[in-house]
Amino acid sequence: MNKLMDWDEVGPLFRDGMSIMVGGFFAVGTPGGIVSLLAEQGTRELTLIGNDTASPTTGVGPLISSGQVSKVIVSHIGTNPVTGRKMMDGEMEVELVPQGTLAERIRCGGSGLGGVLTPTGVGTVVEEGKTKLAVGGREYLLELPLRADVAILKARKADRAGNLVYERAARNFNPVMAFAADLVIAEVDELVDTGCIDPDEVMTPAALVDRIVVSRKEA
């Protein structure tokens, strides 16, 4: 089972209309090579799920600027004015989800849970349309699972089996997204032989990773 791909194998894995989870927090921990490739090949009508929409030229921003995205599910859009404009103009749907709730919803989607009760958002517009339950005298919102067709992750290092290691705050949403998509693709800076990562230091187990592509070196 060879998970390692060349870059020309990456593009055909994506189709118009797909939902894609993208790791990263303001572009830190976002697989830039895969995003660039999607921008180049013009895959359209995407639903993107991630922390934010970065800026018009960083992170997932280029896909939004080019009009390839029909919906985003994110916690923050304030750093990308294009997102705000497209939302106001009705060109793109924006579902805003509190950051911790987003993490929990993805976690539910990836771990077989039907939902979680969170206090986050009680008494705000976030509660609209949601089931509210009281437990131990406190009110909670029932937040539902979130999954995607594909998750694209960025790791510092992978072994050939697909075990991943992230660096510092570039970890963020990557590990949880690895559980929650039908196809999981990791873009990695460094590839090592299987057995070269101590099992205690693996942050995403190989069993969750379907394909690996090594980042192009910057010229």
Place this chain on the structure above:
Amino acid sequence: MNKLMDWDEVGPLFRDGMSIMVGGFFAVGTPGGIVSLLAEQGTRELTLIGNDTASPTTGVGPLISSGQVSKVIVSHIGTNPVTGRKMMDGEMEVELVPQGTLAERIRCGGSGLGGVLTPTGVGTVVEEGKTKLAVGGREYLLELPLRADVAILKARKADRAGNLVYERAARNFNPVMAFAADLVIAEVDELVDTGCIDPDEVMTPAALVDRIVVSRKEA
């Protein structure tokens, strides 16, 4: 803020009637020194929360054999016949919880969640007395948070700040319990200076750990 304790400071932290979460899986990852100390000082009417009750002489077993435990909340008691006998005789209450559900309930207790919906146990005695909800056409049980007065953890290594690193399958329930108790005590094999553990390799952040005690060397 000095978290490091001598062994004579450990005993006074415990009182009769406390609920205690204990890391470990069949004694692997259980803080044996703290368990021995509790057995010696005879703290009574304890509620223990953990994966299992190990054997009469290993893990938390000695506390059960000596009659110091009034209730256990665990996933498995099959390896400790004393637990089974005390349960049958009505000397000790046993709440059996599926292992994944136990992990999630502790996780809820430690992360501010009011509960989770799990498919585990639907259609079995586990569902008795619980709220059942259907999400996306599948039935789930609402499982509620679990917390304790104290969590006692076992780690391979700590720095003086309290960051913990576990070894292999001795990790198990330790990291999640670190979130879910009012007082968190770690028994560690090795103590290193703060700054000697790479931040990416920390498994339990220091902010969760209140006190540290270094394991006595085996004679």
Place this chain on the structure above:
Amino acid sequence: MDAKERIARRVAKELKEGYVVNLGIGLPTLVPRFLPKDVHITLQSENGFLGMGALEGEPRPGEVNAGGQPCGLVPGAAVFDSVTSFALIRGGHVDVTVLGGLQVDEDGNLANWMVPGKMIPGMGGAMDLLAGAKKVIVAMEHCTKTGEPRLLERCDLPLTAKGRVSLVVTELAVFGISHGEFVLRELAPGVDLDTVRQKTGARFLVSDSLCEMAAAL
């Protein structure tokens, strides 16, 4: 070939290249030794790792299986905590789980975690495995020690999970379960249909393609 080996050899044929597999304690742990050399699976151990292997040399600290016995870790193994272990299990990231059973019924219900008034070991991770593994195979001897059938119309012991079993392998036969019926697919060499009927506590369909029970190696 004794009953357990026959069962283990047959179950081994269900495990395909690349599968992530969780094996229950007891009989299921025999399965890997009968895998063909060209089939590589990854064993998940619910106490917190992927990539369980045979013990080689001295036991190493923390390297134990879910039964508490020393084991090895293969190259490419990954260790995690119990929360993550059950996220993998419940979340459908385990392709196959092979579990022992006390009773299985025609609705795919399994009872294997307690006998009221007699034996209450607890469910451990079994209920989560049943709820979450993509495919559940029960590997058990066809009858109890006293000759009572274990394949039933309706389990009378407390269930471990409802409707999750899709394949039952015994030393006598292989049954699929679909739409509330057992379907006999294979008979062990030298075992006839009447014997199986007599030792089975439920009616069953006989597959059009009934054949002799396959065995790995």
Place this chain on the structure above:
Amino acid sequence: MDAKERIARRVAKELKEGYVVNLGIGLPTLVPRFLPKDVHITLQSENGFLGMGALEGEPRPGEVNAGGQPCGLVPGAAVFDSVTSFALIRGGHVDVTVLGGLQVDEDGNLANWMVPGKMIPGMGGAMDLLAGAKKVIVAMEHCTKTGEPRLLERCDLPLTAKGRVSLVVTELAVFGISHGEFVLRELAPGVDLDTVRQKTGARFLVSDSLCEMAAAL
């Protein structure tokens, strides 16, 4: 001393030895520079670590704060994923969060994440921080740029959380909130009660122990 510095200096006095603190973007990030030397706090950054420090030397890969700016990690720092980050935040493991505000009302409600039809940056981690931090301090200028009060009987902007604010620090005054009422505790040097009354959009109690606004350093 400008308004922001006055606010930051006052907030700094709320942070005690050993506290785990999460600071919102903007004004709150000024607070640590006014901490007394003998007070050691741990800064939590919601993008995934504890132990944020000042950038020293060249930026290092992945070492950025929640605003995406390069930062440092102190000795004893710990990195984790977003799920863990918010388990810490929601689970009460952050002692204090200091957030900016657009409006605060006498029920402890805060609005700081959107202005309908005008600015919708999203809530990011703010709603979780409000729901989960042990203590929520709002640090903001007393009035808007156009002179409208930000302390109100009832917020009219969409709320970030209900009833979670317990302290409001502005350049003019410090208010506690309890039982549905603002309580004026401190007045900035040279600021009189009438000025504060005039610039505040809600009635408030005056503490028996009203004193001059304290400032760290």
